[in-house]
Amino acid sequence: MPFKHTARVFRTAVLAVLGLVWLLPVYLLLVNAAKSPATFTTKESWLPTDFALFGNIAEALRLSGLAESAASTLLYAVVSPAIAVLVGAAAGFAIVALRLRHGFAWFVAIFGGTVFPLQMILLPLFDAYSRTGLFDTQAGMIIVYTAISIPFSAFVMRNFFSGIAHSVFEAAVIDGASTWRIFARVYLPMASSALVAIFILQATFIWNDFLLGLVLSQSDTVRPIVTSLAGMQSTYGGAQMSTVLAGGLLVSLPTVVLFLFTQKFFARGLALGQY
Amino acid sequence: MSDTTPNPRARRRREPYRRPALGFIAPGVLLVAVLLYLPLVWTTFLSLTEYNGLGDPEWIGLENYVEMFDDPGFVGSVLNTLLWVAGTLLVPVGIGLGVALLTWNLKGGTWLRLPFLIPYALSGIGVGVIWSFILSGDGALDQALAAFGVDDTPRWLVDAPLNTVVMILATAWQGVGVNALLFTIGLQSIPREPLEAARMDGANGLRLFRSILWPMLRPLTAVVVGLSIVASLKTFDIVQGMTKGGPGRDSETLALTMYKETFVNSEYGLGSAIAVFLTVVTLLASILYLRQQLSSKHGV
Numbered sequence: 001m002p003f004k005h006t007a008r009v010f011r012t013a014v015l016a017v018l019g020l021v022w023l024l025p026v027y028l029l030l031v032n033a034a035k036s037p038a039t040f041t042t043k044e045s046w047l048p049t050d051f052a053l054f055g056n057i058a059e060a061l062r063l064s065g066l067a068e069s070a071a072s073t074l075l076y077a078v079v080s081p082a083i084a085v086l087v088g089a090a091a092g093f094a095i096v097a098l099r100l101r102h103g104f105a106w107f108v109a110i111f112g113g114t115v116f117p118l119q120m121i122l123l124p125l126f127d128a129y130s131r132t133g134l135f136d137t138q139a140g141m142i143i144v145y146t147a148i149s150i151p152f153s154a155f156v157m158r159n160f161f162s163g164i165a166h167s168v169f170e171a172a173v174i175d176g177a178s179t180w181r182i183f184a185r186v187y188l189p190m191a192s193s194a195l196v197a198i199f200i201l202q203a204t205f206i207w208n209d210f211l212l213g214l215v216l217s218q219s220d221t222v223r224p225i226v227t228s229l230a231g232m233q234s235t236y237g238g239a240q241m242s243t244v245l246a247g248g249l250l251v252s253l254p255t256v257v258l259f260l261f262t263q264k265f266f267a268r269g270l271a272l273g274q275y
Numbered sequence: 276m277s278d279t280t281p282n283p284r285a286r287r288r289r290e291p292y293r294r295p296a297l298g299f300i301a302p303g304v305l306l307v308a309v310l311l312y313l314p315l316v317w318t319t320f321l322s323l324t325e326y327n328g329l330g331d332p333e334w335i336g337l338e339n340y341v342e343m344f345d346d347p348g349f350v351g352s353v354l355n356t357l358l359w360v361a362g363t364l365l366v367p368v369g370i371g372l373g374v375a376l377l378t379w380n381l382k383g384g385t386w387l388r389l390p391f392l393i394p395y396a397l398s399g400i401g402v403g404v405i406w407s408f409i410l411s412g413d414g415a416l417d418q419a420l421a422a423f424g425v426d427d428t429p430r431w432l433v434d435a436p437l438n439t440v441v442m443i444l445a446t447a448w449q450g451v452g453v454n455a456l457l458f459t460i461g462l463q464s465i466p467r468e469p470l471e472a473a474r475m476d477g478a479n480g481l482r483l484f485r486s487i488l489w490p491m492l493r494p495l496t497a498v499v500v501g502l503s504i505v506a507s508l509k510t511f512d513i514v515q516g517m518t519k520g521g522p523g524r525d526s527e528t529l530a531l532t533m534y535k536e537t538f539v540n541s542e543y544g545l546g547s548a549i550a551v552f553l554t555v556v557t558l559l560a561s562i563l564y565l566r567q568q569l570s571s572k573h574g575v
Binding site: 012018028032043044087088090095101109121122123127128146204209247258266267 | 290292293295296297298299300302303304306307309310311312313314315317318321328374377378381382383387388389390391392393394395396397398399400401403404405406407408409411413414415418419448451453456457460508509511512515516530533534537538543546547549550551553554557558561
């Protein structure tokens with residue numbers, strides 16, 4: 001049908017043009033992050049001049065302690081979701097497989113931790129962290145990131161375990177396995193895809209966190225990378241813009257690449273309420 | 276003994292794994308209780324006190340809430356936040372739906388969707404760094420406009436409420452892809468039969484959308500709209516990154532006002548009251564989508 005064909009060409013054309021517009025900021029970021037501070041000017045942004053991207057990235061890592069931040073943030077983004085995934089799975093296991101009484105109420109109690117804004121916990125956390133010596137420590141950051149990752153993790157794991165027939169559990173009991181063994185050897189391996197999905201989503205969330213890092217840390221070695229980038233932007237945004245842009249690129253690359261390769265996980269998680 | 280009398284053994288039979296179950300659920304409950312609920316209660320309490328971090332909080336009842344609504348800066352912040360809610364519904368959700376519909380059943384659709392997805396996983400600060408650069412005076416946007424003969428450009432990040440509008444557009448740049456992805460999943464899950472039937476009846480374009488697609492996308496739309504409202508109410512990173520709420524307090528959002536009152540002005544009571552206000556509004560908006568979400572059959 002000619003009409004259908006025209007419609008397809010039209011749709012493709014609209015999407016292609018819009019897509020190019022969407023890529024313009026990415027283009028500008030790449031071109032300007034690659035300009036050496038000597039040739040960079042805010043008045044000529046659209047054309048590339050030279051290629052000093054790696055020099056700029058090295059400089060960005062030096063400024064504002066971005067290198068130390070990167071190492072710490074990697075630690076937070078791996079350890080916290082890993083713990084949260086296991087804690088969430090254990091909660092789901094207790095509710096679904098062990099049929100904990102009032103299981104739904106317990107579930108709502110855990111899941112409810114995610115429905116209010118972070119603003120509601122910032123000040124008491126800051127206060128308590130200052131008093132207990134957790135302020136500006138890596139342990140403090142890991143603890144808070146773990147806690148805020150648990151509700152979503154428990155939510156997904158409860159859903160997932162609900163899909164496993166209870167006879168699986170009963171069969172394992174008859175085989176003489178302990179509850180711990182059933183959890184670790186039967187339920188966790190079956191849930192690996194869900195565990196990975198939660199892990200990826202929470203790792204991205206933690207990598208991109210700004211607010212908790214802003215309130216609960218101050219030194220270069222503890223401060224998460226996005227908070228460091230914000231500091232770098234306010235300090236050097238005027239004089240060394242190309243370096244700041246290179247820093248922005250560096251900070252953004254891991255999550256963007258991770259996301260593009262794991263879109264399906266994200267899409268499912270998103271429909272469940274992680275935005 | 277009759278069957279209706281509860282005794283320990285019967286209870287044990289009904290709930291044979293009580294002890295291990297409590298052990299399995301305890302870490303999650305404890306962490307959430309100590310790090311999320313306890314602070315929540317403390318903030319609520321502080322909102323009823325006068326406190327600056329030194330000495331003890333002094334009970335003043337609802338005074339912080341009265342003071343809050345008397346402050347024109349706070350009212351401006353509420354209005355900006357509403358602008359964020361409306362803007363992020365209109366632009367990223369709207370364009371996202373558009374992109375999903377355009378790529379639906381289109382050859383190469385996955386690739387055509389890719390440019391919109393690239394910005395999604397950026398942090399708010401990352402988006403802010405890029406767009407501050409583009410929107411700065413004589414920056415990339417002004418240069419492009421000058422090439423078309425437009426020289427008298429506004430100060431994008433200075434003039435209010437234009438600064439909020441351009442920040443919403445920057446957020447839209449980031450958010451369109453993910454909404455498109457969600458709507459695409461929704462479209463793919465629509466059963467074929469009613470679609471074929473409607474097509475046989477000659478439904479096309481707008482009519483097909485109105486009569487079949489839109490009603491079938493309704494549950495998903497509720498989730499996307501709810502998520503978008505809740506996320507926009509909490510807007511903080513990008514504003515802090517691009518304007519710090521300025522100039523003056525012109526582009527502040529509720530989350531920013533709370534942050535400033537608490538951590539810049541050390542008005543702990545007032546800051547807590549703003550946090551409580553933000554939470555109440557967010558919870559009301561959450562009900563919109565939580566109802567849908569908790570009864571949904573999506574699973575990972």
